Amino acid sequence: MLINCVAYQNGIKLADIGAEQIPDYLHLPDALVWVALHDASDEEISHFGELFALHPLAVDDARNGHQRPKLEEYGDILFLVMKTLEPDKDNAIHVGEVDLFVGANFVLSIRNRTRKGFQNVRERCEREPHLLSHGSGFVLYALMDTVVDRYLAVIHQLEDELEDIEIRLFSKNSSARRNITDLYALKRKLITVSHVALPLHEATARLYGGRVPRPCHHLNEYFRDVDDHLARIMHTVESQRDMLATAIQVNLAMISLDESNISKKLAAYAALFAIPTMIAGIYGMNFTHMPELNSPLGYPLALLSMLILDILLWRRFRRSGWL
Missing domain, CATH: 3.30.460.20 (CorA soluble domain-like)
Structure with missing residues (x-):
């Protein structure tokens, strides 16, 4: 045109x-x-x-x-x-x-x-x-x-x-x-x-x-x-x-940094669950001679130990920036 x-x-x-x-x-x-x-x-x-x-x-x-x-x-x-x-x-x-x-x-x-x-x-x-x-x-x-x-x-x-x-x-x-x-x-x-x-x-x-x-x-x-x-x-x-x-x-x-942070969080949560799992696994073996096995305070002491150890780990992970 x-x-x-x-x-x-x-x-x-x-x-x-x-x-x-x-x-x-x-x-x-x-x-x-x-x-x-x-x-x-x-x-x-x-x-x-x-x-x-x-x-x-x-x-x-x-x-x-x-x-x-x-x-x-x-x-x-x-x-x-x-x-x-x-x-x-x-x-x-x-x-x-x-x-x-x-x-x-x-x-x-x-x-x-x-x-x-x-x-x-x-x-x-x-x-x-x-x-x-x-x-x-x-x-x-x-x-x-x-x-x-x-x-x-x-x-x-x-x-x-x-x-x-x-x-x-x-x-x-x-x-x-x-x-x-x-x-x-x-x-x-x-x-x-x-x-x-x-x-x-x-x-x-x-x-x-x-x-x-x-x-x-x-x-x-x-x-x-x-x-x-x-x-x-x-x-x-x-x-x-x-x-x-x-x-x-x-x-x-x-992207790699984000993946690394996710891996750290997963590892931290796995460690928090590992403590109760370990203690429960030990007492689940049912041997005759085990500390506090027949004590009425054995069960609450085991739970308290799990809680205290997990709190200590959680604080450590928070301080390190993993959680």
Whole structure:
């Protein structure tokens, strides 16, 4: 579905145009045509591929979707695939895809399975015509910068989740099974972020320094800024994965500690029952010559001995923290 098709000249918006008018504006000096599609059909992608003379292999990738983040050059035209990350219900992460075709005087963006659009990016570019006058390269930067900023929002959400789980680890009413389930769910989310950000980090490094593609000339500092953000994201992901591994070990240690405490309590109660059982067992042998066997005080003395010994043991266990 066509969302926007706008023509610019020297950073100034000329008009919203139809697809059939695109060839007329492409021939204007210092012109830029910016087309945005959302969940485009194969026919739409093929149609705009013909209008902008895109490479068939890149058009096939855009039609098929589900591409790994990458940057490819077809002559003077760049084909960039980015993944979008958006918070979903139940603290899940929704993954979408943005395919960008960037030529000297056009930008074609195709969003697939994304919920939040890039209208704010277009508004930002139109508010800064002196930057938009750099052409398609600045539009590419603005779109990449917005996608990466949305990664940061997801990273902050994952940091909050990890902090909540860490607090629960030391709660007496916490469920160890729930903690370990949430920790592994968080680990899968971090892997998802890593699979999305790392390839884009590698691709962005090709857009500044050394030989850069033609649309990105004179924009080195902008793409270096995006690359710095991606490097920070990867560093944060690695740090969270280390903290996650530590949290998993702590959770297992807490489980072992709880089991040890239970074992101590069971051993203490077994010792308390062992004293009466031992005394009763001795007097249950019914030998003729046993102390107090024929005394009327024998029975109460035996019970009193059991009680006194159990009280002494109970106090000792309480002092040791077993009970």
